Amino acid sequence: MIPLLRVNRKSLITAAVGLVAGCGATGAYLQLSGRPLNTVSADGVIKTPASDANNPNNVIQNHYHFNDQQSYTTAGNLMTSSNGYKWDPNWDKRDPKSLVEKPINSDDLIDDYNEKLEKAKPVATRHLILIRHGQYNQSGETDSLQILTPLGREQADQVGLRLKQLGHPYTRMIQSTMTRATETAEIIGKQLANNNNNDNNIPVDSCDLIREGDPIEPIPCPDNCRSKPKEYFVSGARIESAFRKYFHRSDPQQSADSYDILVCHANVIRYFVLRALQLPPEAWLNFTLNNCSITWITIYPKGQVVVKSVGDIGHMPPNKMSLY
Structure with missing residues (x-):
């Protein structure tokens, strides 16, 4: 949400998040539209301001109203809604x-x-394109044996083709060091090697920080997760470090928009989405991501964050979709 400090009654703020999940390319599309700004009295009554000589355009400073249940105010650097949700512009x-x-x-x-x-x-916009790896051999006892299945390789090829069709000038690809992620990234890289917007192969970096793990104890917490405090303590710090490394507005020296591809894992991506939106990260287990789905997060120069897609699998033929 963009923290505007002066808003005219005729202004319209629209936020949209497209969610695609489950067995199919259908999804839910939520649109939140701004309405004429009102005031909220001490007893909770919403009132529309009248024009007067001191406020001819009905401008309300530091107050935001988007529907009949929610109002937003600012205090210091924080933007706070009436239900306690806060947005820190300097996140x-x-x-x-x-x-x-x-x-x-x-x-x-x-x-x-x-x-x-x-x-x-900053002057440039950063695009972070998060790809979950393809289906892999879950019976492998070690990471080196948890290789992509034939279906997983087809899925990686499909998502690579989709990224190629989008035609963005991809800046780099960052891959988790787990086998299923590096194999997925390798297949994607072959598809992008002939991208007309890239004269050379896209640079590839490997990163241990985005390996799979449980980022934080989920709420609600299934019975089988209550005995892993060490996992949350160790993996949580690592995945949070990854978030801080990759999620930030551009450096002032960056003049052109960037498109970074991160090939990693479902738990990591779900945590990133919630952290980027400053929502409770404990909710990470409450939604799923298909293999080789695309999650797209954009960070604008002033620090605004927009999630453009979550778990998009519109590029995947129905007979190639899988969750595990």
Whole structure:
């Protein structure tokens, strides 16, 4: 959600999240539309502001209203809804105003401050395309034996073809070091090698941080997850480190938009989605992702985060879909 500080009554804010999950390419599409901004009285009554000489355009500062149940206000750097949901605009600690120290009571230094502040502002948009690996041999006792099944290889080929058809100038591909992810990334890479928007093969990096694991104790928690506090403690810190490494607004030196492909795992991706939206990460077990599905998250220069798709499998033929 974009934290606007001045909104005209005629403004319309629309947020859309497309969710595709389960056995098929059908999904739910949720649209939340802005409505004329109202005020909320002490007794909870919603009132529409009337025009007056001091407020001819019915502009409400630091107050947001999107439906009859929710209102939003800002306090300091946090945007807070009436049900307690908060949005921190400086979630990645890269807001230029938090990086450049403002001079105190010194007009002589204000020009220098403004110049540094301008140089610290990002200008590029970052796209993170998260791919879950293909179906793999779950009977393998070690990671090296948990290779892709023939179906898993076909799935990887399909998602690689989809990425190629999208035709974006992909910046790099980051692969989990687990066998099923590296094999999936290799097949995707072969498809993208002939992408017309890339003169050379896409650089590939391997990362242990995005290996599969349980990021945090889920709520609700199944009976079989209550005996793994060590797993949450160890894997949770690792996966959170991965989030902080890859999820942030662009550096000021980045001039062009970037498209990073991360080939990893369902638990990791689900955690990333919730963390990116500043939603309770404990909900990660409450939705699923198909093999070789596409989850797309965009981070804009001012820190706004938009999830463009979750678990998209529209590119996958029905006879090649699988969850496990």
